[in-house]
Amino acid sequence: MKGTTSLLRLLLGRDPGFDKDGERLLDGHIFDGFALVNYLLCTALESPRSDAAFGGGKGHSSETMRRNCAPHFLRTLEILEPTVIVAQGKGVREWLAHAIQPQQRGPMTEIVEINGKQVDLLTFAHPSAGGSYGFWGNSLRSKYLRESVTPTIKALLTERR
Numbered sequence: 834m835k836g837t838t839s840l841l842r843l844l845l846g847r848d849p850g851f852d853k854d855g856e857r858l859l860d861g862h863i864f865d866g867f868a869l870v871n872y873l874l875c876t877a878l879e880s881p882r883s884d885a886a887f888g889g890g891k892g893h894s895s896e897t898m899r900r901n902c903a904p905h906f907l908r909t910l911e912i913l914e915p916t917v918i919v920a921q922g923k924g925v926r927e928w929l930a931h932a933i934q935p936q937q938r939g940p941m942t943e944i945v946e947i948n949g950k951q952v953d954l955l956t957f958a959h960p961s962a963g964g965s966y967g968f969w970g971n972s973l974r975s976k977y978l979r980e981s982v983t984p985t986i987k988a989l990l991t992e993r994r
Contacts, residue, residue: 837869851973870906907947917989957981957982
């Protein structure tokens, strides 16, 4: 969860890091100040299935699952009333289109409307994504963290002032 911690630290105007002091929020932990919501909630498969199986293979969702979960996910957002949504993974961002209709602002920033209020939607590669993303959640030196995630969040915070 180091990547998620870095995202939250940035959203609070702090620098990414792994030190415990930077993870404090009032009398608790930074994780006490946000909700981690799984779009699909979960799948309870005991053993792997092929990707061709109805419902997708173990660890893989089907289009039917993504479509059927959309109203539940949207209702969750309506209850939580977020001010910022962060999609961790570009595939997850594609799923969100079943539930919310974003308007593009920048390469990683969009606006969505929930309960009549504008909410910022940020989309980043999953923190554990390798390749050109360099497993950015585990490395404060990652190019993706330094050149994409950090400036995008800092620009959002500047714009919100």
